[in-house]
Amino acid sequence: MNDTVSSDFSPQNAFHSNAADSAISKRFRRIGLITIAAVYFLILVGGIVRASGAGMGCPDWPTCFGRWVPPTDESQLPPNYHEIYAERGYADTEFNPLKTWTEYVNRLIGVSIGGLILLTLLYSIPYLKRDRTVFFLSLSVFLLVGFQGWLGSAVVASNLRPVMITAHMVTAFLIVCLLIYAIARSQQDTMGRLEIGALSPRFKTVLAVAMGMTLLQITMGTQIRESVDVIATTFNQGERHLWREEFPIIFYIHRSFSSVILFTNLWLVWNLVRRLERGHLLRNFGIGLGALVVAAIGTGVTLDRLGFPAFVQPIHLVLANLIFGTQFFLFIALRYSENPRFTAAARVD
Template sequence: MKYGKWFVRVNWITLVFIFLVVIAGSFVRITGSGMGCPDWPKCFGQWVPPTNGDNLPENYKGIYSEKRAKKVEKFSNMLSAIGLEESAEKIRNDKSILYEQDFNARKTWTEYVNRLFGFLAGNGVLLVFLWIIAKYRQRKLVVIATVNLIFLLFQAWFGSIVVATNLVPWTITVHLLFALIIIGLQLYIIRLVAPSQQRNIKVSKSFYALVFFVFVVVFAQMFLGTQVREEIDHLTKAGIGREGWAENLGMIFFIHRSSSWLVLILMAVMFWISRKTKDLRIIHWAFVMLAIELLSGVILNHFNVPGLVQTAHLLFACILFGILMMATFRLKTREIA
């Protein structure tokens, strides 16, 4: 089936917005702006947040703390219902969750811009879903678009939980992992509808296995990266400043850092095998993204984890993840005579 140019463009634009949400979320985190809006989906009860605290009631901290307490209790009960009693009790007993920050216009608007990107990405996913239902109705597309929309709605709801629990570290990790799933589903839709992505690339079984293995390792690396970020959160709460992060990070950081060299070696092998094959430029781009990603990792390790480099590190990791996922979609094994 041939798909319209604008339909294909909307899918690519939606993918860009999803990436922007991930990057904006990282920027929110490194600037400490995650609680810039204490409620969700509105910000201080408004669709356009205030620019100064004079527009807020005197007891606004108490108001939002009380609302948060109710939402946290509901979420804790849900965790208990699915067998996560230990996590539920930790959240119930963590009184810092109910702490309200002073109003800060910069942090409020940083978080608000993050939500605007989320709004645009969400509407893009919804538009793609409605477009498919109204015009194309191809079974596989309908299923993938429906699943993507469901995940997006869950992600939006879980975003409210992240806010309600005052950025409990593991909730932020889950939030990022679901974002990667949404990216993967959107890439698969693009694979099905974009002419540039529909042509298969024939490779040997061993090369495909290598690409798939690297993709799995990169995904695991991203998960380990979120665990490292959680460790940084714990160090920050313990009063350890940025200059002491690198030397106080534990085994997870060591594994994350060491595994990156395994990925580099495997990607170098992939690049060498594919260096003269034009059809495998997707592998060349993956190698370039990995090189930049490793450079940013070295800077993080040796220069006390500068904030903007953290965001760049996540950006290139997500791009590398996307390229390798698209490669697993397009590469097909060929029989060797």
Template structure:
């Protein structure tokens, strides 16, 4: 079915957008385009300073807070991020249109959730504009990330409801205990992602300090409490996932879909922790930061899918409604 295929494409593009945003942040390209939606007043940004007005530094001095030296690499990184964002918006909207065609009479919850996804993507795009206008204002970046996580959850739920038509319900023992453990893992993991944005904001403050900003090897020791909490949380998250997979192994079919998702999740969390260790001990390499962020959001998505699958008879009503219609 077209909707299910579009749904998978939607999730892929959203994670690509998260990765693109991480690259923007790690390379310090957030202000590569000082205006929005255009870039230096152009639909296609310049590749050389000669393409800008002679007084461009005066024009954009206020928005760039004095950082007015044109950097083509940073400009095009930010511009590519915007292109990925625009493409993601189009895919999400196409998914919404497909939901109307396939599910308006069968399961309108899917339609409503798809529409909410469109609204949230648009709201996050508008918030992205404010991030630029506010010169990466602390707190706004965290809200931007929180909204991105919410978009992932909403669209995953709508797509999972559609796929529930063809996914077999698994028998699960001790479901109430498992649900509490899954909810705890989701809450702690989401908190860790938000703490990560606080660490990133702490890095921005260090970068702004002329004594330390150019030496990545000094960043960690300058960040203080946000980093210490974030690092300690990673150990808690790893322990939670190990305990979760042990609990799952005892109560579900080891050949089932849930168990396979859980193994995938454990691998992702281990790699994520390793990437955090690399950043802590090797001067926060720019190429590791977006990987670390994307893995964090990916793990949240898989956790949410596992929760939906373990509660399929309650949250996936589409199958029941379809069987009623057929009979």
């Protein structure tokens, strides 16, 4: 990685202690945080689309039933629209206004987030003179969003193949991680002033292990979700109480592994809460991490015991992504807090 800020290190080129309060830094941080929140919201909406079976509510892309604004009633469609879409490879296409507009709103939110990503890129331009990595991270996110748009069209063209849907979700996950890194790096002077000496020497190692566990758990969850898509099709989205009997063995591994994840993250939270002062940035994130892990396990238990309710699936998905995002931010913050190349720059008056 090219750490521009660490090369040619001098007080004139380093961020000063008040850089976090500068207009450029505050503006980039603000738009970045809004964009991150919006992407998480889009992941939630995408989960709702998938769980409700609304993914083919619009059987074409970028239009919806051939229109930029979809119809609200079947009478607005050609009488032979079933045959039209059957010839395109989408047999048994039935207009459902709720599913159509659910998918359409999902697309509108995606377009809006594209605008936020563009603003994030524009606001990162001043970092070309401060820390070029921030700009190139923002540029990477912008390019990935373009790829994500193409992937969205490929998902529709594939008639919702589970592997394509998974690729779509993984790309969203990567976009969030790059945004988190860009925002954290842009605030590295603030990170450099964080006092973390009281934390256990093993904290960063355990945090890295916890991140690996979360990725493994998300990977298993993705495979389960692909199986659920097949099961849902078999049962025609009904009789959810019977789905559990068809789950693959990985579901039970995923369920048991959550206990290991719980205790590992609680150890991290305990260290942050016990060893850092009240109001410390990382302490607050630690409390949030604990709440997210407990909530994710709670939604997992709900899915397991209450017949896989559709409204819980997207919540469980978003919580898993938020857990890794929080862990990832903590890891980056620790890196900048303990690295003298950055802390020295932050302490220059």
